[in-house]
Amino acid sequence: MSVRTPDPNPGWLPDFALDETRARVPILYVEAVPVRVDANGNVEHIGILLRGSSTTGTMTRTLVSGRVLHGEAVRDALLRNLEKDLGPTAFPQLPTSIVPFTVAEYLPFPGVSALHDPRQHAVSLAYVVAVTGECDPRQDALELTWLTPEEAARPDVLADMEGGRGVLLKQALAHVGALR
Amino acid sequence: MSVRTPDPNPGWLPDFALDETRARVPILYVEAVPVRVDANGNVEHIGILLRGSSTTGTMTRTLVSGRVLHGEAVRDALLRNLEKDLGPTAFPQLPTSIVPFTVAEYLPFPGVSALHDPRQHAVSLAYVVAVTGECDPRQDALELTWLTPEEAARPDVLADMEGGRGVLLKQALAHVGALR
Amino acid sequence: MSVRTPDPNPGWLPDFALDETRARVPILYVEAVPVRVDANGNVEHIGILLRGSSTTGTMTRTLVSGRVLHGEAVRDALLRNLEKDLGPTAFPQLPTSIVPFTVAEYLPFPGVSALHDPRQHAVSLAYVVAVTGECDPRQDALELTWLTPEEAARPDVLADMEGGRGVLLKQALAHVGALR
Amino acid sequence: MSVRTPDPNPGWLPDFALDETRARVPILYVEAVPVRVDANGNVEHIGILLRGSSTTGTMTRTLVSGRVLHGEAVRDALLRNLEKDLGPTAFPQLPTSIVPFTVAEYLPFPGVSALHDPRQHAVSLAYVVAVTGECDPRQDALELTWLTPEEAARPDVLADMEGGRGVLLKQALAHVGALR
Numbered sequence: 001m002s003v004r005t006p007d008p009n010p011g012w013l014p015d016f017a018l019d020e021t022r023a024r025v026p027i028l029y030v031e032a033v034p035v036r037v038d039a040n041g042n043v044e045h046i047g048i049l050l051r052g053s054s055t056t057g058t059m060t061r062t063l064v065s066g067r068v069l070h071g072e073a074v075r076d077a078l079l080r081n082l083e084k085d086l087g088p089t090a091f092p093q094l095p096t097s098i099v100p101f102t103v104a105e106y107l108p109f110p111g112v113s114a115l116h117d118p119r120q121h122a123v124s125l126a127y128v129v130a131v132t133g134e135c136d137p138r139q140d141a142l143e144l145t146w147l148t149p150e151e152a153a154r155p156d157v158l159a160d161m162e163g164g165r166g167v168l169l170k171q172a173l174a175h176v177g178a179l180r
Numbered sequence: 181m182s183v184r185t186p187d188p189n190p191g192w193l194p195d196f197a198l199d200e201t202r203a204r205v206p207i208l209y210v211e212a213v214p215v216r217v218d219a220n221g222n223v224e225h226i227g228i229l230l231r232g233s234s235t236t237g238t239m240t241r242t243l244v245s246g247r248v249l250h251g252e253a254v255r256d257a258l259l260r261n262l263e264k265d266l267g268p269t270a271f272p273q274l275p276t277s278i279v280p281f282t283v284a285e286y287l288p289f290p291g292v293s294a295l296h297d298p299r300q301h302a303v304s305l306a307y308v309v310a311v312t313g314e315c316d317p318r319q320d321a322l323e324l325t326w327l328t329p330e331e332a333a334r335p336d337v338l339a340d341m342e343g344g345r346g347v348l349l350k351q352a353l354a355h356v357g358a359l360r
Numbered sequence: 361m362s363v364r365t366p367d368p369n370p371g372w373l374p375d376f377a378l379d380e381t382r383a384r385v386p387i388l389y390v391e392a393v394p395v396r397v398d399a400n401g402n403v404e405h406i407g408i409l410l411r412g413s414s415t416t417g418t419m420t421r422t423l424v425s426g427r428v429l430h431g432e433a434v435r436d437a438l439l440r441n442l443e444k445d446l447g448p449t450a451f452p453q454l455p456t457s458i459v460p461f462t463v464a465e466y467l468p469f470p471g472v473s474a475l476h477d478p479r480q481h482a483v484s485l486a487y488v489v490a491v492t493g494e495c496d497p498r499q500d501a502l503e504l505t506w507l508t509p510e511e512a513a514r515p516d517v518l519a520d521m522e523g524g525r526g527v528l529l530k531q532a533l534a535h536v537g538a539l540r
Numbered sequence: 541m542s543v544r545t546p547d548p549n550p551g552w553l554p555d556f557a558l559d560e561t562r563a564r565v566p567i568l569y570v571e572a573v574p575v576r577v578d579a580n581g582n583v584e585h586i587g588i589l590l591r592g593s594s595t596t597g598t599m600t601r602t603l604v605s606g607r608v609l610h611g612e613a614v615r616d617a618l619l620r621n622l623e624k625d626l627g628p629t630a631f632p633q634l635p636t637s638i639v640p641f642t643v644a645e646y647l648p649f650p651g652v653s654a655l656h657d658p659r660q661h662a663v664s665l666a667y668v669v670a671v672t673g674e675c676d677p678r679q680d681a682l683e684l685t686w687l688t689p690e691e692a693a694r695p696d697v698l699a700d701m702e703g704g705r706g707v708l709l710k711q712a713l714a715h716v717g718a719l720r
Binding site: 373377378381383384385386387388427428429430431432433434458459460461462463465467468469473481483485 | 553557558561563564565566567568607608609610611612613614638639640641642643645647648649653661663665
């Protein structure tokens with residue numbers, strides 16, 4: 001008789017299962033725009049990740065993002081993905097409400113929507129999250145750049161954002177009153 | 181050479197595929213609290229569906245809800261599910277923003293969270309939607325009852341709501357300023 | 361014995377009293393961005409008022425706006441000002457929640473903030489409001505122009521908005537997912 | 541020739557001017573529900589102020605609140621009133637967006653609305669604010685009590701809230717997903 005160890009991370013899926021699932025249903029994501037704020041909550045800097053793409057060999061700018069796993073609460077997914085992309089000492093201040101500032105819809109078909117993800121139909125709950133600690137990107141993110149709201153809203157920065165996320169970044173800036 | 185007819189409704193899944201998918205990822209839903217409003221937008225009545233359960237033979241109260249299909253926009257899913265549950269002449273006034281009033285998380289494990297769905301881990305974007313026409317529930321919903329905010333907030337009504345949705349109904353009432 | 365007629369509109373103030381009050385406290389306003397939507401709630405057109413300024417003789421673009429009077433509910437002020445600026449047959453669909461998409465702060469000192477009102481410190485609760493009827497601007501508004509989201513976001517249109525309201529218009533577009 | 545010292549706090553008004561103003565226009569307030577959160581942002585405790593009324597000699601429960609002064613930004617008013625009511629070491633985490641979770645309307649006429657302020661027509665922008673430091677109420681607030689969401693939602697606690705603010709507290713609990 002075999003005794004199986006309980007799956008330590010049951011939400012993760014093998015690649016074939018994830019691919020199959022991606023063809024069947026929209027995949028739920030959380031996304032975060034990390035910001036530094038002053039004592040009044042005014043956004044002074046926005047954190048943009050610089051990520052190298054293994055498929056295209058190019059560099060793109062992006063936001064903190066990741067899947068919500070099976071059985072995982074949205075808040076847990078948000079914290080886990082913030083730690084994944086910003087490291088364990090970022091000290092994010094998670095919002096008290098899980099109402100996102102927007103719901104971002106990524107379609108796999110190019111040109112249909114402003115946001116695009118060739119792998120899947122993804123629906124992302126997007127949050128602005130103040131971080132107070134040191135950010136140390138891990139994994140495939142090479143660098144975190146802190147931009148002022150004015151710099152982040154520059155057309156060349158917005159155009160560099162992966163999958164059309166320049167639109168999402170503008171929504172985040174508008175939400176915090178930092179889009180001029 | 182075989183010529184395949186294009187799938188007329190590619191978002192739908194056969195039962196076995198849906199069951200398999202439900203074990204792998206959280207399933208994205210939209211949910212709506214239909215309301216009747218006065219000229220100022222004050223909520224006067226809330227529409228609650230009375231639904232017979234085929235598995236338990238009991239009657240439960242519930243809200244408009246349904247899956248977001250693969251490739252389907254959240255707005256399209258919301259309108260489709262409003263028509264599915266309220267009929268084609270409800271004339272819902274869809275919100276101009278797709279930011280939900282709350283994100284409802286249903287876990288398959290009883291007792292873990294206020295909201296519970298034995299079939300799956302569901303994450304639902306919840307909206308309050310004013311309807312101006314005649315509502316004529318179809319499918320398995322037997323009846324639509326219009327309650328005043330005071331009636332809807334009664335403990336016996338809230339306790340009857342399927343899957344713990346009494347919590348969601350209270351959030352909707354609070355959001356529109358009708359929870360006393 | 362004198363019999364006084366009840367004040368028909370007690371919230372209105374004589375000019376001297378309003379001027380005095382404007383120097384003492386922030387004045388509460390409501391502001392609305394009128395929109396036309398499709399059946400799914402997608403914003404197709406934004407209504408911009410063209411207004412002649414009696415002091416400068418120039419034309420400026422603006423939004424629906426007006427004071428909240430003493431004793432007047434925010435919803436009532438919103439409906440009253442929509443009727444004042446769009447006429448009695450606009451049939452606005454007032455939101456079910458009075459949470460604004462943003463709080464706009466106008467300061468009397470030029471250059472301090474993006475939004476500016478030389479008369480006063482005004483704080484404005486801003487809403488996107490779908491209108492379904494015929495709009496017929498009254499009073500000092502000469503014309504209502506319906507622009508697509510793309511047209512409304514053009515720099516020359518935004519720059520023409522009175523008191524820096526181009527910033528507010530961009531926030532409204534971002535809120536409804538129509539800022540590209 | 542007299543040289544006047546600039547007014548150090550121009551937003552403050554002498555009593556007679558404030559009374560006169562209160563009869564003329566709605567007065568803008570900010571209001572905060574202080575909370576303690578866990579690492580995920582879940583609300584664990586809600587801070588309720590116990591305040592002695594000088595006019596009635598009774599004790600009432602209330603929230604952090606205060607006027608927005610002439611020329612003062614909403615964020616500055618929020619921070620100032622948090623410091624006034626919770627002391628200088630509360631370390632509040634101000635929200636990145638100034639969109640309130642609700643707009644609370646207090647009318648001077650009893651029985652007209654759920655919220656009531658005998659002094660004035662007040663309109664209050666209400667926020668949930670996480671605090672991380674030590675709270676040390678000053679002024680007329682005698683004590684700050686930390687209640688769990690379950691305790692805060694008890695009918696006797698809600699009924700004790702000044703001016704009908706039990707309704708506002710329930711809205712705050714609903715907004716953060718802590719109203720069961």
